[in-house]
Amino acid sequence: MNSSSASGKVWSPVVTPFHEDLSPDLRRYIEHCQWLVDNDVGLAVFGTNSEANSLSVSHKQQLLDGLVEAGIPGNRLMPGTGSCAIEDAVTLSRHALEAGCHGVLMLPPFYYKNVPDEGLYRYFAEVVERVGDAALKIYLYHIPPVAQVPISLGLIERLRKAYPETFVGIKDSSGDWDNTRTMIQQFAGDGFQVYAGNERFLLQTMREGGAGCISATANVNGRAIVALARQWQQSDADQAQLALNATREVFEGFPMIPALKSAIADFRDSDDWCRVRPPLVALDAAQRRQLATVLDEHGFSM
Amino acid sequence: MNSSSASGKVWSPVVTPFHEDLSPDLRRYIEHCQWLVDNDVGLAVFGTNSEANSLSVSHKQQLLDGLVEAGIPGNRLMPGTGSCAIEDAVTLSRHALEAGCHGVLMLPPFYYKNVPDEGLYRYFAEVVERVGDAALKIYLYHIPPVAQVPISLGLIERLRKAYPETFVGIKDSSGDWDNTRTMIQQFAGDGFQVYAGNERFLLQTMREGGAGCISATANVNGRAIVALARQWQQSDADQAQLALNATREVFEGFPMIPALKSAIADFRDSDDWCRVRPPLVALDAAQRRQLATVLDEHGFSM
Numbered sequence: 001m002n003s004s005s006a007s008g009k010v011w012s013p014v015v016t017p018f019h020e021d022l023s024p025d026l027r028r029y030i031e032h033c034q035w036l037v038d039n040d041v042g043l044a045v046f047g048t049n050s051e052a053n054s055l056s057v058s059h060k061q062q063l064l065d066g067l068v069e070a071g072i073p074g075n076r077l078m079p080g081t082g083s084c085a086i087e088d089a090v091t092l093s094r095h096a097l098e099a100g101c102h103g104v105l106m107l108p109p110f111y112y113k114n115v116p117d118e119g120l121y122r123y124f125a126e127v128v129e130r131v132g133d134a135a136l137k138i139y140l141y142h143i144p145p146v147a148q149v150p151i152s153l154g155l156i157e158r159l160r161k162a163y164p165e166t167f168v169g170i171k172d173s174s175g176d177w178d179n180t181r182t183m184i185q186q187f188a189g190d191g192f193q194v195y196a197g198n199e200r201f202l203l204q205t206m207r208e209g210g211a212g213c214i215s216a217t218a219n220v221n222g223r224a225i226v227a228l229a230r231q232w233q234q235s236d237a238d239q240a241q242l243a244l245n246a247t248r249e250v251f252e253g254f255p256m257i258p259a260l261k262s263a264i265a266d267f268r269d270s271d272d273w274c275r276v277r278p279p280l281v282a283l284d285a286a287q288r289r290q291l292a293t294v295l296d297e298h299g300f301s302m
Numbered sequence: 303m304n305s306s307s308a309s310g311k312v313w314s315p316v317v318t319p320f321h322e323d324l325s326p327d328l329r330r331y332i333e334h335c336q337w338l339v340d341n342d343v344g345l346a347v348f349g350t351n352s353e354a355n356s357l358s359v360s361h362k363q364q365l366l367d368g369l370v371e372a373g374i375p376g377n378r379l380m381p382g383t384g385s386c387a388i389e390d391a392v393t394l395s396r397h398a399l400e401a402g403c404h405g406v407l408m409l410p411p412f413y414y415k416n417v418p419d420e421g422l423y424r425y426f427a428e429v430v431e432r433v434g435d436a437a438l439k440i441y442l443y444h445i446p447p448v449a450q451v452p453i454s455l456g457l458i459e460r461l462r463k464a465y466p467e468t469f470v471g472i473k474d475s476s477g478d479w480d481n482t483r484t485m486i487q488q489f490a491g492d493g494f495q496v497y498a499g500n501e502r503f504l505l506q507t508m509r510e511g512g513a514g515c516i517s518a519t520a521n522v523n524g525r526a527i528v529a530l531a532r533q534w535q536q537s538d539a540d541q542a543q544l545a546l547n548a549t550r551e552v553f554e555g556f557p558m559i560p561a562l563k564s565a566i567a568d569f570r571d572s573d574d575w576c577r578v579r580p581p582l583v584a585l586d587a588a589q590r591r592q593l594a595t596v597l598d599e600h601g602f603s604m
Binding site: 022048053054055056059084085086087088108109110111112113115116118119120122123126145146147148149277278279280281 | 324350355356357358361386387388389390410411412413414415417418420421422424425428447448449450451579580581582583
């Protein structure tokens, strides 16, 4: 896999458009991904906001192939490959390697709760051993509010020690800045890339020595987020951070994934973009209007 | 699918033995399943205790095919088919239908948390419509401590109303007797089969008008559980329930799945049975000895 590019500070867990039969809409997907890349946003496809766990393994393989065939460069791709079953994680990680991806973003297995770190260590180690390719670069995905299975500091330490060239970073979606800061202080010194799970912590992350952010709202507000990631050392950085927060707050007032899709539907003038897979539910017409109105009041544009 | 047999009161989420490479060990699996059936325990294969979500779809298909080829009757099989991705649930449910299974036990999609009932309804409806076979019989699987996504009374009511011939029962693994009782009182009158998620509530469930229990410990203590399910109207039923509780309590003193496997390993004189898939971890030697000693003190035998 390719080494981190200079522009790899901001990634988006890319939302997935669907046809009426709920199959992924590759044409719209490529269009959105291309737009993100044009805005210097990396593609963390198959994340939580991608409804990736609502997709079959073969769906994900087809989508990744479609992006590569459309000319999206591998170094802009960081697909999510973590799965409850080791075989699925291995299949998807190998596929990502073959596609020349920058790295993979891996959830822990998330069905069983309160599992010991030893079991999680064995899971990740088993995936690494089965993939059996030194080019594999894994970014861990810590998102306890959703997965309900945390990735502890002790687990990171152990994986780093056993596979220092493989476990190269983490996305911290704990929503807890103290945790992100501790991860940076403890592991960033020797090159471990700590990404904040949303742009609220972008400036703090950059100042502390972290790598950037991987954020849902980069699907719609990527340009502004990238601007701060580039110019975080400038005097107006705090101001820029406040502006990012204000936009994010609007989206957080709604179910996040349906809200992102609604904004993209307006931008693309295509209601088809609103579709989500069950168990999620799209915004209703009133919610859509309300979101559009508030975004308008904020002077937001994609 | 076949109608409920008179002996369908006790089911076991069958634990899955693994080879050293973590692939399922079909020979040991068939042997254990045959023993359960001989003890009149139904096979709720691919449940939580089966480590089913740690297996790929194709693993589950191979195991089910293996059981059918070994002569296990379809009416003793209730495979778990719920998955985060609709396609996987449909694939597995169709496969169960083709194998002539009694029914399927379906988890809700369990990655996203705090999803609306509307979204869960659409998920289950979508599976039913895609399978498109009136023979499909679905038992819902309510296990909030693990899935973290509950199946509410309102959701059951709605699914029953839309598909009364399809949603025929539920396994309540909430561990909350009040909830099980309410489900029985609200839905059992018109034939909905409410199973307690463990045998602690078996006697109460039978007295209230429920169907029986689907319990982890039926993997090892099935004979005694079945005996109570048959003789619950006899005068010594309360005594029998207390004895079941005492055995269960021993297993609950350890991580359940590794403990069940350890007991089976002792019964079969085969340490191979102890293997679990990550993120679970097998009991260590000291734990194994401790479990065996306590079971021995209780006069337990498989």
